[in-house]
Amino acid sequence: MDRSTYRILVVEDNPGDFLLVEEFLGEHLSSTELTHVTKFKAAKALIAEGIDDFDIVLLDLSLPDVDKEDLIAETRGFIKSIPVIILTGYTDQDYAVKSLAHGVSDYLIKDTITALVLYKSVVYALERHRFLTSLRESERRYMDLFQLSPAPILVYDLNTLQFLDVNTAAVQHYGYSKEEFLAMTIREIRPENDIPKLEKAIEEAREKTERYFTRGFRHRKKNGEIIDVELTSNPIVFDGNRAEIVLATDVTEKLLQLKAIEEQNKRLRDIAWTQSHVVRAPVARLMGLVDMIKSGQLEEADQVKFLEYLYESAEEIDEIIKGIVDASQTVFNSEEDEH
Amino acid sequence: MSTKNCQTMVVDDDPIYTMLMKKMLESNSFGSSLNDFSNGQTALEFLRENYQTDTIFIIFLDINMPVLDGWEFLDKIADFTTPENTLVLMVSSSIDQSDMDRANSNCYVIKYLAKPVLSSTLVELKAQIESRVAS
Numbered sequence: 001m002d003r004s005t006y007r008i009l010v011v012e013d014n015p016g017d018f019l020l021v022e023e024f025l026g027e028h029l030s031s032t033e034l035t036h037v038t039k040f041k042a043a044k045a046l047i048a049e050g051i052d053d054f055d056i057v058l059l060d061l062s063l064p065d066v067d068k069e070d071l072i073a074e075t076r077g078f079i080k081s082i083p084v085i086i087l088t089g090y091t092d093q094d095y096a097v098k099s100l101a102h103g104v105s106d107y108l109i110k111d112t113i114t115a116l117v118l119y120k121s122v123v124y125a126l127e128r129h130r131f132l133t134s135l136r137e138s139e140r141r142y143m144d145l146f147q148l149s150p151a152p153i154l155v156y157d158l159n160t161l162q163f164l165d166v167n168t169a170a171v172q173h174y175g176y177s178k179e180e181f182l183a184m185t186i187r188e189i190r191p192e193n194d195i196p197k198l199e200k201a202i203e204e205a206r207e208k209t210e211r212y213f214t215r216g217f218r219h220r221k222k223n224g225e226i227i228d229v230e231l232t233s234n235p236i237v238f239d240g241n242r243a244e245i246v247l248a249t250d251v252t253e254k255l256l257q258l259k260a261i262e263e264q265n266k267r268l269r270d271i272a273w274t275q276s277h278v279v280r281a282p283v284a285r286l287m288g289l290v291d292m293i294k295s296g297q298l299e300e301a302d303q304v305k306f307l308e309y310l311y312e313s314a315e316e317i318d319e320i321i322k323g324i325v326d327a328s329q330t331v332f333n334s335e336e337d338e339h
Numbered sequence: 340m341s342t343k344n345c346q347t348m349v350v351d352d353d354p355i356y357t358m359l360m361k362k363m364l365e366s367n368s369f370g371s372s373l374n375d376f377s378n379g380q381t382a383l384e385f386l387r388e389n390y391q392t393d394t395i396f397i398i399f400l401d402i403n404m405p406v407l408d409g410w411e412f413l414d415k416i417a418d419f420t421t422p423e424n425t426l427v428l429m430v431s432s433s434i435d436q437s438d439m440d441r442a443n444s445n446c447y448v449i450k451y452l453a454k455p456v457l458s459s460t461l462v463e464l465k466a467q468i469e470s471r472v473a474s
Contacts, residue, residue, distance in 0.1 A: 273435075277403055280432035281353065284454030288359045291457050297366055309355050 005031040006122065007053060009046065012060045012087065013038040017110060021058060021087070025122075027115035040066040040074065047078050054082055056122055056129075061088040061096065068092065072099045079103040080136075083125040087113075105129065151247055154186070158206055158235070158242040161185040165238070173250065175222030189219050191226055205244055208235055219248065227252045267331050271324060279320050282313040289313070344394045349375040350382040350412070351401040351430065360399060360456065367461045369397065379407030383415050395424045395472060399456075402431040402438060413445055422446045426468060430456060 006029055012018040018036055025032055035054070037043045040063045047054065059075070061068050075084055079102070086107040088096045096107035105125035108117065146153060152170035156163050166181045174181075174189065190198050194217070201214065215230040232247040289309055292298060298306065347369050349360045357375045364373055376382035379400075386396065402409040409429065416425065429442040432454040442451040449471070452460065 276433045276435040276438070277431070280434060280454070284432040285353065285356050285359075288356060288455035288457070291455060292359055292362065295458055297362070313355070 002029050002119070002123070004029075005033065006126075007033045007035075007055045008058060008122070009035045009037070009043060009054045009056070010058045011037055011040060011043040011063065012058070013062075013064055014060070017060065017087070020113070021118070024113060024115040024118045028119035029122075039063060040071065044074070044077070047082065056125060057082055057084045059084050059086055061086055061092050068095065072102045072104065075104075076102075083129040085121055085125055149247075151249055154181075154246045154248060155236070155238055155243055156186050156246070157238070158202070158244055161187060161202065164241070164243055170248070173221070173248075174219070180222070189221075191218050191220050194218055205233065205235075206242075208233070210234070215251075228255050264331055267327065271327050271331075274320070274324060274327070279317065279324070282316040282320070286310060286313045286317075344391075345371050346389070346394055346396050347373045348382055348385070348396065348398045349373070350379060350398060350404070350409070351375070352377050352404045353401070356454070363456070363458050363461055367458065367465060369461065369465060378404045379409060379412035379415075383407060383412055386416060387419060390420055392421075392424060396420075396426065397468065398425065398427045399430050399452075400427050402429065402433060402442075410441070413447055416447070420447075426471075428452055428464070430454060 006025075008025065010018060010021055012021065022034060022036075025034070035046065037046065040059075043057070043059075047057075057078075059071070061071060063071070066074055083105040084103075086096050086099055086104050087110055088107055089110055093107075093109065096104075099107065105128060106121045108121055146165075147167050149167055150169055152173045153167045154163060154170055155165040162185050163181045166178055170181070171178055176184070176189075187195060187198065197217075201217070211232065211234045213230070213232050217229050217231060218226050219229050220226055227250050230249045230251050232249075234245050236243050236245050238245075289306055293303075293306060347364060349357055349364070351357045351360070354377070357377075361373060361375060374385060376385065382398070382400075386398075390396070400409045400412060407415070409431070413427065425447055426449050427445075427447040429445075429448050429451045431438060431451075434453050439451045442448045449468075450464070
């Protein structure tokens with residue numbers, strides 16, 4: 001005996017058939033909460049009130065208030081949330097089979113229903129529904145990961161180079177709508193001059209079997225702006241086609257900052273070089289001159305000349321220090337400009 | 340240094356410094372002849388014309404010079420000289436460690452001298468070179 005509680009909505013206009021169903025259900029299920037309605041509209045209203053109130057719907061195919069040809073279409077509002085089992089006679093079997101394609105869990109021919117058949121059908125439908133729901137949820141989670149990724153992701157066909165899918169971040173970053181993307185190939189988001197480089201990269205991409213990283217590429221946005229990108233790519237099969245999923249990181253800002261830092265470093269290196277080579281030259285000369293004067297080897301006639309040398313060297317130092325102050329000022333000024 | 344023919348060369352674009360060096364070298368009787376050059380190119384031409392295997396060349400070489408600098412000079416002389424009789428003293432006002440490392444890794448350079456080269460340094464250097472030549 002199954003002791004779980006099942007909340008079952010039975011839509012059946014024939015009182016005899018309902019009694020039979022009620023009796024059969026009771027044989028294998030100890031706890032059921034049956035709700036009985038005789039019209040489809042009433043059922044729909046109940047479901048609309050609380051879609052979580054029912055675990056399963058048992059639906060008679062011939063109801064007074066809805067044409068059975070339209071019945072399946074009418075279930076479209078809830079069939080993904082609640083499993084539906086169709087109850088029908090022999091005459092409508094073909095139609096019942098077709099209904100399976102529209103999401104109906106099962107159909108039972110009324111004359112052949114037994115307690116066990118009904119029980120199994122209900123339990124199977126519920127289990128399958130649980131499984132499908134979790135599958136759908138995981139699918140949605142993956143779609144969310146794709147769509148909600150803060151970095152642009154592009155999927156393209158490795159043979160035709162056509163875009164197959166792009167996420168929201170790609171649409172926002174590049175300025176093309178999803179439809180515009182899907183009408184383009186990856187060639188069209190590259191600057192003209194980079195096409196030969198792209199062709200070569202695609203040749204290589206077709207050989208790849210696992211994730212790889214490339215840098216040094218440029219993309220073109222819809223507004224014509226060229227951005228530097230780093231790409232992490234992975235080959236995938238997309239709708240049966242060999243495709244590649246690409247995570248594109250815009251590094252334009254980063255590269256600009258890097259360049260600014262490199263330029264500043266160069267200026268600082270120049271200053272350091274100047275300190276070491278240019279500043280020290282006249283200082284060393286001064287020291288050499290003083291050393292010579294101190295040694296007492298200097299002839300009388302040379303002494304005036306040496307004083308002039310000393311003064312020249314001192315002047316040279318003065319000039320150089322002014323130059324360094326100016327150069328440092330340039331570094332600090334450009335730093336302020338960037339902030 | 341008296342036993343063998345020994346030529347001293349001062350290669351520097353600073354005329355005051357060259358004048359000082361020459362005065363110091365003369366008073367320390369460095370080598371049998373003394374020549375000075377204002378850049379690496381003229382020094383290179385002189386060495387090419389006068390190079391002999393039985394003569395010792397002591398070269399005080401500045402790093403930063405116009406036309407041909409000290410590093411380029413060292414590259415060029417590798418074609419026709421050997422470090423056995425060509426002794427280079429790298430002289431520079433630079434106290435940059437990278438310059439010192441680069442100089443010390445060159446086979447011609449026996450010592451890196453940061454300016455100013457003082458008379459006392461030359462006395463030590465002379466003794467060092469004499470023992471090196473004798474051995």
